[in-house]
Amino acid sequence: MIYIGAEVIVSPLGDNAEDNWQAISANRSGIALVPSAGFNGEDIHLARIAALNGSLRFQQLVVKALSTLVAKIDASIVSSDRTMVLISSTKGALDDNINDQFSETNVAVQQQLGLAHLPMVISNACISGVLALNAAGNMIKNGQFEHVIVVGCDLASDFVLYGFQSLFAVSDKPCAPFDAARNGITLGEGSGAVLVSGTKSVFKDPPLELLTGTSANDANHISGPSRTGEGLVRSVLKTLRYNDVSGDEIDFISAHGTGTIFNDEMESIAFDSMNLSHIPLNSLKGYYGHTLGAAGVIETTVSMQMIRNGMLLESLGYLNNGVSRPLNIITKNTRASLKTVLKTASGFGGGNASLLIRKI
Amino acid sequence: MSVITAYCRLTEDVCAVNGEVKLRRNVALEDSWFKQIYRHFDFSYPKFYKMDKLSQAGFLASELLRKINPGIMGYGDDEIALLFANRSSSAETDQRFKDSYTSNSAPSPSTFVYTLPNIVIGEIAIRNKWYGENMFAVLPKFAPDFYKNYAQILTSSDSKAVLCGWLEVTAGNTDVFLFTVEEKEGGTEFSEENLFRLLETAATH
Numbered sequence: 172m173i174y175i176g177a178e179v180i181v182s183p184l185g186d187n188a189e190d191n192w193q194a195i196s197a198n199r200s201g202i203a204l205v206p207s208a209g210f211n212g213e214d215i216h217l218a219r220i221a222a223l224n225g226s227l228r229f230q231q232l233v234v235k236a237l238s239t240l241v242a243k244i245d246a247s248i249v250s251s252d253r254t255m256v257l258i259s260s261t262k263g264a265l266d267d268n269i270n271d272q273f274s275e276t277n278v279a280v281q282q283q284l285g286l287a288h289l290p291m292v293i294s295n296a297c298i299s300g301v302l303a304l305n306a307a308g309n310m311i312k313n314g315q316f317e318h319v320i321v322v323g324c325d326l327a328s329d330f331v332l333y334g335f336q337s338l339f340a341v342s343d344k345p346c347a348p349f350d351a352a353r354n355g356i357t358l359g360e361g362s363g364a365v366l367v368s369g370t371k372s373v374f375k376d377p378p379l380e381l382l383t384g385t386s387a388n389d390a391n392h393i394s395g396p397s398r399t400g401e402g403l404v405r406s407v408l409k410t411l412r413y414n415d416v417s418g419d420e421i422d423f424i425s426a427h428g429t430g431t432i433f434n435d436e437m438e439s440i441a442f443d444s445m446n447l448s449h450i451p452l453n454s455l456k457g458y459y460g461h462t463l464g465a466a467g468v469i470e471t472t473v474s475m476q477m478i479r480n481g482m483l484l485e486s487l488g489y490l491n492n493g494v495s496r497p498l499n500i501i502t503k504n505t506r507a508s509l510k511t512v513l514k515t516a517s518g519f520g521g522g523n524a525s526l527l528i529r530k531i
Numbered sequence: 532m533s534v535i536t537a538y539c540r541l542t543e544d545v546c547a548v549n550g551e552v553k554l555r556r557n558v559a560l561e562d563s564w565f566k567q568i569y570r571h572f573d574f575s576y577p578k579f580y581k582m583d584k585l586s587q588a589g590f591l592a593s594e595l596l597r598k599i600n601p602g603i604m605g606y607g608d609d610e611i612a613l614l615f616a617n618r619s620s621s622a623e624t625d626q627r628f629k630d631s632y633t634s635n636s637a638p639s640p641s642t643f644v645y646t647l648p649n650i651v652i653g654e655i656a657i658r659n660k661w662y663g664e665n666m667f668a669v670l671p672k673f674a675p676d677f678y679k680n681y682a683q684i685l686t687s688s689d690s691k692a693v694l695c696g697w698l699e700v701t702a703g704n705t706d707v708f709l710f711t712v713e714e715k716e717g718g719t720e721f722s723e724e725n726l727f728r729l730l731e732t733a734a735t736h
Binding site: 293306312386394 | 659661
């Protein structure tokens with residue numbers, strides 16, 4: 172069995188998973204209006220971490236998440252040559268060094284944590300986090316490592332904000348995934364971390380099970396989702412088949428739900444075509460914004476917290492159905508016993524990825 | 532057995548397939564080096580001209596591999612995995628995008644969409660209608676064990692072939708090495724040693 176646990180989130184809502192849960196279970200959002208943040212000096216909604224200042228913000232955030240994680244596991248495994256660290260990120264420390272966005276962080280993380288191996292960076296746009304979690308599980312199954320720490324991290328930099336502004340993809344209010352009035356993303360920043368391991372005893376709190384999933388490309392467009400959800404459907408169906416899990420067993424879907432017209436519509440078509448549209452579903456972008464390479468890890472850790480706390484979390488920002496195939500979107504926090512959770516992600520480059528988390 | 536069935540190398544001035552030089556850069560021409568290759572082989576894919584250099588490199592090398600190894604088109608549309616890596620992510624395009632908004636003009640959307648290293652995977656997937664597994668890693672240097680280990684993971688599930696790529700394309704450096712890995716009897720064994728050897732010799736024959 173592949174275990175997943177010791178989850179950590181560093182976000183505008185707190186520096187650990189417990190503080191984050193306090194905030195989001197009270198339906199508090201990390202999104203705020205930031206004056207003059209836009210390219211033309213417009214006020215923009217962003218989920219930025221106010222306390223994260225100065226240079227090397229990316230490195231600070233990665234190290235903070237990892238140090239918090241180490242306190243939740245048997246610390247002696249950290250320096251083992253059977254332990255690997257995967258960093259999932261799109262733009263890394265671009266603000267510090269545009270020509271080499273990861274080396275300095277990798278070296279610093281290796282030194283500060285005393286790792287046997289240099290961390291490896293997985294950079295696949297918005298599916299990076301889910302892909303890294305799957306890679307972690309696969310590396311353990313394959314016998315390459317016994318423990319893999321996955322840390323997803325990205326910053327809400329001007330670079331990315333101006334880029335999404337140039338695509339007219341930034342929401343003029345806090346993003347509203349799947350809602351009729353949605354009109355784009357809200358950028359967020361943060362870091363999520365988990366330990367994936369083949370050994371249960373290295374976790375201080377009981378872990379959950381990771382059923383590693385798959386990725387699939389849309390083969391359709393580099394910066395727009397497929398209209399049919401082809402890649403998402405292929406990824407989810409393969410993930411279910413590999414793990415011998417049927418659609419009826421899924422208790423909750425943690426969707427990608429960016430809040431753009433086309434992404435959310437694509438997801439509704441994909442889930443409908445797989446007969447999964449009745450399953451309770453949310454997007455966490457209304458709490459954290461879109462944290463890009465960190466999103467898959469942050470949203471998986473929140474799903475784990477939902478399982479642990481027995482609660483379906485409201486999909487913040489959703490009021491009225493805005494997709495052509497209605498989904499069972501969670502409109503208020505609801506007590507529920509959750510056993511099996513599906514996490515999906517889709518992104519630029521046509522990538523789609525999915526995984527399952529199961530209560531043991 | 533996993534074997535390397537074909538390989539393509541692009542450097543600053545040489546384009547080689549399976550160790551044989553196919554074209555050398557003509558510095559007298561106005562065309563960029565990648566356009567010279569595109570024209571020389573009579574490729575016809577207008578979207579090439581919209582791509583950034585990283586995607587152009589991946590497109591050219593994957594097309595050349597298709598030519599020499601047409602067998603890879605015989606797999607199911609989700610049976611070919613794309614396993615890519617480089618050192619500098621999309622730094623060259625990132626700098627161009629940053630220049631677009633720091634030089635008194637507006638951020639360029641057509642440049643922004645290429646500011647992710649995995650876009651080249653998307654371009655190759657679109658071109659070939661490949662719906663398989665994707666992975667892009669940023670590594671300090673070419674690492675044969677990365678390809679060996681992860682290709683093994685991919686082929687132990689649904690993937691029957693893996694198109695692997697090292698794509699380092701920066702302002703002053705072109706270091707591209709694409710190769711196909713398939714399950715076959717006989718041929719160049721997919722080993723770390725052979726990968727190093729092919730990388731070193733691929734452009735010098």
